[in-house]
Amino acid sequence: MGTTFERATAVRRVADGTYDVELDPAYSIGGPLHGGYLMATLLRAMLADAPHPHPMSNNFHFLRVPRVGPARAHVEWLKHGRTAATARATLVQDDRPVLEALVSTGTLDPVAEPLWMGEPPAMPPLEECVPPPATPDGAPAGLAAQLELRHDPATAGWLRGEPGGRPEMRGYLRMREPQDPDPYVLALATDALPPAVFGIGALGWAPTVELTWHMRAVPAPGWLRLTMAARMVYDDWFDEDVEIWDSAGRLVAQGRQIARVGRR
Amino acid sequence: MGTTFERATAVRRVADGTYDVELDPAYSIGGPLHGGYLMATLLRAMLADAPHPHPMSNNFHFLRVPRVGPARAHVEWLKHGRTAATARATLVQDDRPVLEALVSTGTLDPVAEPLWMGEPPAMPPLEECVPPPATPDGAPAGLAAQLELRHDPATAGWLRGEPGGRPEMRGYLRMREPQDPDPYVLALATDALPPAVFGIGALGWAPTVELTWHMRAVPAPGWLRLTMAARMVYDDWFDEDVEIWDSAGRLVAQGRQIARVGRR
Helix, strand or coil: CCCHHHHHCCEEEEECCEEEEEECHHHECCCCECHHHHHHHHHHHHHCCCCCCEEEEEEEEECCCCCCEEEEEEEEEEEECCCCEEEEEEEEECCEEEEEEEEEEECCCCCCCCCEECCCCCCCCHHHCECCCCCCCCCCCHHHHCEEEEECHHHCHHHHCCCCCCCEEEEEEEECCCCCCCHHHHHHHCCCCCCHHHHHCCCCECCEEEEEEEECCCCCCCCEEEEEECCEEECCEEEEEEEEECCCCCEEEEEEEEEECCEC | CCCHHHHHCCCEEEECCEEEEEECHHHECCCCECHHHHHHHHHHHHHCCCCCCEEEEEEEEECCCCCCEEEEEEEEEEEECCCCEEEEEEEEECCEEEEEEEEEEECCCCCCCCCEECCCCCCCCHHHCECCCCCCCCCCCHHHHCEEEEECHHHCHHHHCCCCCCCEEEEEEEECCCCCCCHHHHHHHCCCCCCHHHHHCCCCECCEEEEEEEECCCCCCCCEEEEEECCEEECCEEEEEEEEECCCCCEEEEEEEEEECCEC
8 A cells, every 4th residue: 555655764653653664774874774764754753643634834953863774753733723733743663762853733725826035046947857876786776766856967966076166956757656745755855855965065974963844835746856056065064955846836845954975 | 049041930849741831921922922032941840850951853733822820841761872862742731731841852062163053144243133122111112121133124114014034033132141052042042033024024923833943063152143944935834944053153952843834
């Protein structure tokens, strides 16, 4: 039942506000589990009892590196308002918190027209964008087996050892299985591009300390357009500001994370 | 002892992780207490026992409107790491949570050079910027009695009933008393400009649902430069993306809030 992604992020209620989850090895990236996958999973526990369907504001602090296997989500509601409701949640493994979240939900009109909207990002058409390299046997590697990414060639130089010189990433994203974008796909997508600092040659694992994203509109089916940039890299801390636009040309999510420059 | 701002945000420890605060009428804006002031006060309780001096990532969800007078802050540490430590905190009044926070602290080198930094905002010099209107008797009104704002004329049209047509605000800010910018002043400053939607004529009280800000560098003394813009106003929700630059030309804080379009 459901897609691979839905099964991998499924939660099973064991008591009021308590859910069992099974962290899936398909969402690891060379070892550690993908941050967006962890956010999507904890978000599913939070929305299970939410009075509104849309996670308007989502804060996640990455406390420890969880391993594949069982974990437990605890959800506590702080406010049930008509416009917004707020809950905090903790993903726990081996009795230790690994991911802490604070989420406010709301209800978005799926067909409203924006009163004001900024310019969408300038990106080449999908056909001109490039997939990440496959493994030697031709199969997509790691997370790429779950989702399709197409890099804007202007921010893909690092793939061939020639970083473009700016901490930016842009690309198109969709799930490999037929799966329309929903709040969980958006959670995954906010952290799906490679670290922005790859664009200035700072390769290596760049751990997220905290990521906040806002859902702004209900996404249309189809490819998502992602654009991401850092404003400052300072003392080994950097930000990543991400926007997600849907196939109908609407801004559907905004996010910012603070992360540590990776070591090789 | 201390400045007016320091006294107004002071916390008194009553037990481990429990602090009494006294919410100060000087930080009300025509009734409700200023969101930045509430954030600064709760942050002071959170940093009282923090292992690092700098609040790298700060999430605040505004649950209920508190009134002037006593309130209590509860702080719980989730992780004490060498690079980052994370706590959650709740400001409680009349046994109900009014403000919920999640903060990760770290230690910033005050004299590092950015590895990469984006362009600072284009703003006219301080002398060309305009103060907000005074009260009829010439005294600064409300929050303006505590801090000095100078609006970029390009985003000040709404002050004379002529909104510029874009949801943007830019200005200079400092405290009226001699007070160097510190993490608490930054917390106040992230919410100190009028709502960005005033720039498109959507006046009225615009309640913040959630605000996240990141401290990026230790600010130099002097005026802060603030720049703020909304990317989308949709279904009565809007975002406000704020940057704070110090007098030395460094990006010291970034923030984004999600708020509701005000009603008149």
